[in-house]
Amino acid sequence: MTSPANSTVDIVRAGLPKRYARERRFRLMGMLAIGLGLVFVAILFLDIFSKGYTAFQQTYVRIQVHYDGSVIDPAGTENPDTLAFADYMALLKQSLREVFPEVTDRRAKRDLYQLVSPGAGQVLRDRVLANPEIVGTTEEVWVLANDDIDMLVKGHIDRDLPESNRRLDDRSLAWFDRLVDQDAIEKRFNITFFSSGDSRQPEQAGIAGALMGSFYTLLLTLLFSFPLAVGSAIFLEEFAPKNKWTDLIEININNLAAVPSIIFGLLGLAVFINFFGVPRSTPLVGALVLTLMTLPTIIIASRSALKSVPPSIREAAMGIGASPLQTQFHHVLPLAMPGMLTGTIIGMAQALGETAPLLMIGMIAFIVDVPQGFTDPATVLPVQIFLWADSPERAFVERTSAAIMVLLAFLITMNLTAVLLRKRFERRW
């Protein structure tokens, strides 16, 4: 017998497998999509890491150096200026010649000198300046090896290639092997990478300049954009009348968020540098341009954070006689703050990774000195990565990857801070 109720159950039951199958397919697709995403992220990280981790070590050469007084300070004045500008490379060359006495012709000597970095003399200079007493004595010093030697040690130069296709010829390889036999070659932690600015010599190039540049630029960007954006968001959301003008402003803010960043760079060049005369290549002008770029992001996020604050809180505060500004600052703003902070960190992360607009305002310049302030010429991490990726030397490949790792580490730190800050604020309120 089939009552109507039964037939409903039958019809529903007949359709059930199909419904569940559809659900399973959807879940499967979701898992596939996420899995695929994770795989790509893993590949990216693996690739960067495998290429870059070697940059954190650097090859050094041990050399017996005689601090020859007649080279460093021929007049015997002990004047610091004389000591600072003495030809320390000559000392190194002298020592190298002593290690390989059989090398006599000019070309061979030039090749021999290239076992060590052209900037290796700096180590000697620093030691002499720190303690002028050592002039006239002899000591063992570890100096930076040239980038080709470094690459050879790290296995990036193939000895089996024909000599003409190799960066190091057979003679240099023989010298290198002799140094290895004497235990005069060693890999150490690459302090230079974290302590010095950019350089044409890969072994001397570091990210300290770009890091400080990024730090100053982002600090200023945050100082400029956060108060401005939060202020605009509060005004637009809570105080401004809703009319055609505010609609127009809203549309334009949304448009600005979608403008290609290089346009902001051109704007910065035309307005800040050419019109207002802000010094180019500096964190100051970079921050101004990045502020323009991040403002819309933060304003939009802040406005939606304000919108999500329940109106009952505003009514409660107004009902008790709080002025509109008190209502905003005592009640609405604290509740909207987590959302605003999230928006700000997203904006700042964007700014940290931004390259294009900074090219326009001269932050792509080759800058060796680590910037000491907001008006020193500087470059930033992504631009540094761009510059190194463009360099032909093999040793820059690992430095590019290492710089990317540092950039990613900063991004992760920033996002983590955002999450933690938000958690703290939410617990308090």
Place this chain on the structure above:
Amino acid sequence: MNTLSETIETGPDANLIVPQENEGAFREQQFEDTVGDVTHPNPRISCREVDVYYDHGAVHAIKNVTLDIGTGEVLAMIGPSGCGKSTILRCLNRMNDSIDGCQVSGSIRLDELDIYDKNLDVVLLRAQIGMVFQKPNPFPKSIYDNVAYGPKIHGLAKDKTDLDEIVQTSLERAALWEEVKDRLGQPGTGLSGGQQQRLCIARAIAVSPEVILMDEPCSALDPIATAKVEELIDELRQQYTIAIVTHSMQQAARVSQRTAYFHLGHLVEVNTTDKVFTNPQHHLTEAYITGRFG
């Protein structure tokens, strides 16, 4: 048995009193004058010929309402949804200012003060007229800070001891002190619904207003919490003038001395609560309180 669904079904019947073809004319005739006594011998708030429009005049929400709220009385405002009772309540402390396109005409006075005077300071007005809302809306701060906020921003307390005293008295008057005195530092949002609403009342009276407006203060509460709040309202009457909007006719009957019945933006009838509920003068009031519509 008069179930909920039947009430809804019979609801529209009440409107059948009005023939559809010349509805407008009938309405005017129906609402020509408010039945009962709109005045009070000792008024604290007096509204005269008040009209309220929303959407820049597109919606006529309150039509020519004249009403007194007497000193030390509880006035209940009742009526079906959308009748304008909340609107008129929110006009009394100018909470409608924040609604875009809301226009108010006529005169509303607090004692001798014209509430809609252009030079009037709204902040000052709201310190005199407190408000309790439909849904309990404590600040997401500690219980203490909730109550202390008003006195703090108005500078009512001389020092910390003074402030502590205000907080304690307000919580005592709101019949909440015994329940929360050991956890003043805990967030006000962690209290139960009824406690939250009493906290909101404590917050309102901490500023020592002259009038307290209550917009359906018990509609989000269970019967026990409702009973407590009603008891509280009765006690507060000794010191404050109270206007309360409510959906519950029992509540109006229990807490108020006078009752005003609103219908479609008109003030239909005002009388002592006893009279409204036992012997309504207007047929619409009668229809509403007997449950024929609402």
